[in-house]
Amino acid sequence: MFHNNDFAVFRRQLLGWFRQFRRDLPWRRTRDPYRIWLSEIMLQQTRVAAVIPYYERFVDRFPNVQALAEVPEEEVLRLWSGLGYYSRARNLQKAAQQIVVQHEGQFPAKLDEALALPGIGNYTAAAILSIAYGEKLAVLDGNVARVLARLGAVRGDLRESWRWQELQKVADTYLDPESPGDWNQAMMELGATLCTPKTPQCLLCPVMQFCEGRKLGLAESLPEKRKKRVTVEVTLAAAIFVDVNGMTFLLPSSAEENKKAAADHIPTLVSRMWHFPIVPVSGDPAAPLRRFLQELLPRAKKHKLQFEPRGKVRHSVTYRAITIAPFVINLKQLPRIPGAKRVPLREISTLPVSNLTRKVASAALAIATPLAKKR
Numbered sequence: 451m452f453h454n455n456d457f458a459v460f461r462r463q464l465l466g467w468f469r470q471f472r473r474d475l476p477w478r479r480t481r482d483p484y485r486i487w488l489s490e491i492m493l494q495q496t497r498v499a500a501v502i503p504y505y506e507r508f509v510d511r512f513p514n515v516q517a518l519a520e521v522p523e524e525e526v527l528r529l530w531s532g533l534g535y536y537s538r539a540r541n542l543q544k545a546a547q548q549i550v551v552q553h554e555g556q557f558p559a560k561l562d563e564a565l566a567l568p569g570i571g572n573y574t575a576a577a578i579l580s581i582a583y584g585e586k587l588a589v590l591d592g593n594v595a596r597v598l599a600r601l602g603a604v605r606g607d608l609r610e611s612w613r614w615q616e617l618q619k620v621a622d623t624y625l626d627p628e629s630p631g632d633w634n635q636a637m638m639e640l641g642a643t644l645c646t647p648k649t650p651q652c653l654l655c656p657v658m659q660f661c662e663g664r665k666l667g668l669a670e671s672l673p674e675k676r677k678k679r680v681t682v683e684v685t686l687a688a689a690i691f692v693d694v695n696g697m698t699f700l701l702p703s704s705a706e707e708n709k710k711a712a713a714d715h716i717p718t719l720v721s722r723m724w725h726f727p728i729v730p731v732s733g734d735p736a737a738p739l740r741r742f743l744q745e746l747l748p749r750a751k752k753h754k755l756q757f758e759p760r761g762k763v764r765h766s767v768t769y770r771a772i773t774i775a776p777f778v779i780n781l782k783q784l785p786r787i788p789g790a791k792r793v794p795l796r797e798i799s800t801l802p803v804s805n806l807t808r809k810v811a812s813a814a815l816a817i818a819t820p821l822a823k824k825r
């Protein structure tokens with residue numbers, strides 16, 4: 451692919467393009483390792499446009515590592531609520547606490563120390579350390595791998611371990627040692643804006659003349675398709691209790707419940723945050739939910755609970771296609787459950803809840819119940 455001084459031209463063209471056309475993103479206006487770290491965690495599997503308002507709220511509320519380390523986890527989850535993949539938020543705070551104790555509140559500049567933090571893998575460490583500290587570490591994620599596969603006309607499944615290692619070597623070779631942070635961002639920017647998965651815009655590409663994939667007419671068909679993980683259908687039933695004042699209750703997360711949830715295919719993002727009583731079902735959704743509620747509320751055996759179905763809610767999490775059947779249960783008074791949180795049904799979204807729980811709350815509110823209407 452490269453002859454004589456082509457390599458220097460390749461780097462110059464890509465960096466020149468990036469410096470001229472890069473998107474003005476809030477985390478690109480700083481070299482603060484904390485903010486760069488935060489942006490990199492938020493950007494994992496999440497679109498830039500979705501991240502921006504969350505990032506801005508976060509740095510406003512937690513301007514530095516110390517501020518993030520010392521608040522209750524619930525406060526962090528509340529600000530993260532809606533962004534998804536909540537283990538990122540939990541790990542972020544655990545890492546902040548570790549940084550305060552072990553690194554005097556400063557994100558570590560050494561690779562092994564960065565990798566020892568919760569939620570930091572090779573890609574994230576390379577991104578943060580190159581951008582914030584100028585370390586010569588090349589990033590490789592799906593986005594950059596696609597660009598490299600097209601530039602080098604690499605066939606086959608890129609995620610196969612040996613091929614991924616080869617791509618890492620190529621990424622290391624391409625890295626501009628003078629500007630590793632900008633170089634990494636340039637590769638990511640190329641993948642995000644021009645060398646996109648479906649329709650690469652090769653005519654606008656700053657390194658078009660070096661691209662083997664384009665020369666061979668393979669740009670759009672690379673990388674080759676991976677075998678898709680089979681979608682798992684999951685059906686759940688949820689109970690939304692509502693009292694005469696429109697109040698409902700949510701259950702807390704618990705270690706025991708999480709183990710059971712994983713076994714039952716209840717997505718952890720339901721069970722690891724405040725959530726409605728919810729159970730996996732097959733066939734009639736009301737019967738297993740009723741059994742579960744009888745365990746949860748032994749006194750309910752005496753009073754047969756009236757279930758009002760609220761249609762179906764659909765949600766997907768990675769390979770799971772989830773269908774939830776919500777049932778509203780109107781009562782004069784909410785039952786007392788240790789550890790449960792009482793909250794107005796209409797204000798669920800102010801709590802750290804998953805998008806699934808929000809959808810269930812919306813379904814419950816869609817047809818206001820006679821009792822809740824009075825509010």
Ligand code: SF4
Binds near residue numbers: 597645650657658
């Ligand atoms: Fe991607 Fe096309 Fe540029 Fe090759 S020429 S790197 S396929 S945008």
